[in-house]
Amino acid sequence: MGLLRYTLWRVAQAIPVLVGIITITFFLANQIPGDPVEIMLGPSPAQGQVEAIRARYGLDRPAYERFLTYLSGVVTGDLGRSIYYDRPVLEMILLRLPVTLYLTVSAFLFAIVTAIPLGVISAKRRNKPADHVSRIVSLIGVSTPSFWIGLMLIIVFAFHLGWFPARGLPLPWASPADIRGAETQLQVVWTSLHHLAMPMVALGTLQMAQITRIERSSMVESLQGEYVKLARAYGVSESKIARKHAFQVAQLPVITIIGLGLSTALGGAVLTETVFEIPGMGRLIITAINNQDYELIMGTTFMFGVAFVVGVIVTDIAYAYIDPRVAYGEET
């Protein structure tokens, strides 16, 4: 089956990139000035304590040796220990990662669900009022800082109208015991969605705008395709052409943009988590940096890279699923 082979091939292709990410993060982390051990132990540590800690975290060994150790650690799922928290990095990441993924994936769902109809309408009514409105909206969308949208949402909908909570993001599958005011799982889900609304919009707006723009131009192009002319000549209705014949081809560039947009969105999650005080990966990396926590910085950066690479693979497979030319090996 072409699709399965393509998937495997695509995953294999990602391995050098992952090694590259580790190399870059390791290199950057090694450049960090200052001494994490000193930060951890305070200004005047006891005799021998510094050396002991250094030995424990392997900081006394040469860089290349530590790199190889780190690399083999990553392969076995060991991302090292946080010096500051004295906990395994992976454990800390796994605690935070779901929150960030929950936020990012929802933001994309929001973006896709709003952008696709907007873009299609825009393309079908090219240069009519509906098109102008949608183009202006998407222009503003790509030009607005996501964290500022967050601040504005908080001011209006949390502070003045009081409709949504301004901070935090409980996960929908959290235990009701951990969520204030929730007794059943359903209430947890509700609380979670209630918290999700504003950060999702803040983070998703840029993606929404970008997808709308691509959807529009790609739909415009697709509607001029020969296959659309053929469908028309065989009596297919305009609405079916827009829904099926032109639509599916037009989604290919959109999928590519969604994949690339992940990079912006994951970065944007750092900002959104800061604005809404959400304890996700973004807050984790900022804390790690403020504490000069080498291993944690490397681990979180690496994880961000992994999230992006996985996301791109998923979108590539979606692309191959829609466009048979990819999976069957023809260059497009």
Place this chain on the structure above:
Amino acid sequence: MATETDTPTDTPANTEGTGAGEIEARVGLRYTLRQVRRDTTARIGIYTIGFITVVAVLASIDHYVFGYGVAEAIWYSPVQDPEQVERLLPPVGMENQFGQGTLEHPMGTDHRGRDILGRLFYGTRIAITVGFMATAIGLIGGTLIGAISGYYGGWIDDVLQRFTETIYAIPFLVLVIAFMTAFGRNLTFAMVGVGITSVPVFNRLIRSRVVSVREEDYIEAARAAGVKDRNIIFRHVIPNSFAPVLVQATLQIGVSILIVAGLSFLGFGAQPPTPSWGQMLSASRNYMLPAPTFSIFPGIAILITVIGFNILGDGLQDALDPRINN
């Protein structure tokens, strides 16, 4: 012969049926300017950017030459509250709601009593500098990597492309944060970091062109006649990529301004008391309830600036690539 490249930023230089002379004419600066002048939205973009750039230049002169002396003499200091009192004044028009508001501070003051309008003015300096510098770094880096990669091919190409792919694989903001943590938390490294994130974009643009040109018949002929590839690439391919690069660079300036605003918001950009929009927004977070306008204006400043670059970029694209909108 028309070359086919896979990028959507394909431009008139590549459209069919244009003779060589016409290509030069169409990608030339004068042609571009004429087309842009005809496009209303692009013109609005130019005016917006022009205005902000002038403000930024004036602010820079005042900063570097006079040490904010001009601002202080005619108005107030953008970096220091002379009275050192903590106070938040609302903008004119909001008097009734918040009790005060003076014409002296039309947009009100920040938490340290500094005039918001003035700080916005002086914030243009950071935004514009960073936008242009970061893009220039990305442009130069990306062009070099793309040209070398496409020119040499083989393992050099592989290594360089894997490298840019890897850079691309770390979410922009995270990469810049990590980069600045390693090298220094100041504006210079913010610019370099943001510049690095745009290297892959320009690399891809240039490389695809170099590669496609390398395979052209007339290049074969030139090579046979003893013309060096390097000359072909630097005298022909790169100048001919002017149009798509210009479009991309314009849009990239907007993106860079957004990223740097985000960095400043997180505390990784310009350090206080230097006025920057992102950092103003960061400070405003603690005063969102009593003084919402403190949060509103810097965001609008960013929005207007970035919109300026985006509509100029779109306008350039339309002007230079008639296929998109016809």
Place this chain on the structure above:
Amino acid sequence: MSEPLLSVRDLKTQFFTEDGTVRAVDGISFDVHEGEIVGLVGESGAGKSVATSSILRLVDSPGEIVGGEIEFKGETIFGLETGDDGELRPRDEMLTEQEMREQIRGREIAIIFQDPMESLNPVFTVGGQLREFIEINRDLDSDEAKKEAIDMLREVGIPAPESRYDEYPHQFSGGMRQRVLIAMALACQPDLIIADEPTTALDVTVEGEILEMVTDLQERYDTSFVWVTHDMSVVAEICDRVNVMYLGEIIEQAEVNDLFYDTKHPYTTALLDSMPRPDRTVDELRPIEGVMPEAIDPPAGCRFHSRCPEARKVCREVHPEPRDLSEESEAIHAAACVKHDAFDVGYDESQPIDTQAGGGFSAGLTETGGDAE
């Protein structure tokens, strides 16, 4: 002769562009009878494709049919009348857009496009696309339509149609894709198939195979064809009657043999001279001189005068409409050229003029320009 299946009268289709009005089709008339293959020949830019899309009322904006009449089996596909306010408006019996879609397109008149590479949708299976059109136009349910689709694929010579049914267009060669498009047209069982340069994109051997197959199938299904091409050898091979187009007009109309052996219009002569034939050596092959002017600003008088080797002064002044020049007992043979006595405008006395064909280029008349089609 019986009532024609399709009758086009004085059809005018124009494109309203920024640079002016392009008169892509400028008053053409022709008929297609049952079981006939009618050729529509001319260089690219002559308006052939616009004419065919006008028949299906599928002219894309900024193009518009502005005048004339198209009748198909007694239905009015296009027809205008003058309203009470003096404005032109569609006649009441003209089919609505919905009727066109539901009754005509695909069901009665099917089309085969020029580019088999682009015409099939790359993201759907070949069979699926075929089945969809059969379902729409033959009121079959999906299983029956699938069976029909596979039969049709076999009919047009696609080996192992059951398995190829589930393949995608990119897995088919150009010739195979064109066969699919032909299968598509035939499967809908229309009375008329418009073939818009269907073999232009293919190489000569494949072209030959396809032409042979079409003539064969045409006899068995008794479908009429409008065959659009710029290639006289294709015309010779399959057409019964031919219309030669130049710059939006039909300038000669005849049965295929008459056209080849009793050519009446200098443009047709030029076209024939430019075509390789077994009885001629390569040296005798003469390409047509000059470039067709743009339909945005057609030359006055005879539109061919800028390139016509036989042009005389009068050709610049008189605009000839096609006239039947045949003897009474013969089939109609119409041509639009004033050199024939029937026009009687003083051609013989008129001075010859310098044209591109006569060596020098008449300055400013022609520009290398975009294709009107």
